[in-house]
């Protein structure tokens with residue numbers, strides 16, 4: 001069966017909106033990569049939880065409703081991210097589901113590659 005399409009909008013710090021589509025089961029990192037979105041330094045470790053460059057800020061209702069809560073490993077990595085917020089997640093750890101259709105996430109203005 002076809003996987004459902006999920007619309008995702010990335011909003012840059014300057015307000016620019018980048019409207020994209022992913023599929024159920026994709027991570028937000030997959031969405032960035034598959035749509036070739038030009039986000040400086042984003043996803044440097046390719047989803048292996050060692051960089052924090054995929055830091056995104058979610059709407060609170062979405063953050064609270066996500067079935068997969070951040071693991072300790074993700075929390076440790078998030079601690080190294082700049083502009084950390086209470087609804088921050090690592091994009092490589094957030095998996096799209098049908099009910100996330102229309103999701104808007106904020107892209108922080110700076111990235112910190114924790115491997116550097």
Ligand code: FES
Nearest residue numbers: 045047051054092
């Ligand atoms: Fe490196 Fe997500 S891509 S932690």
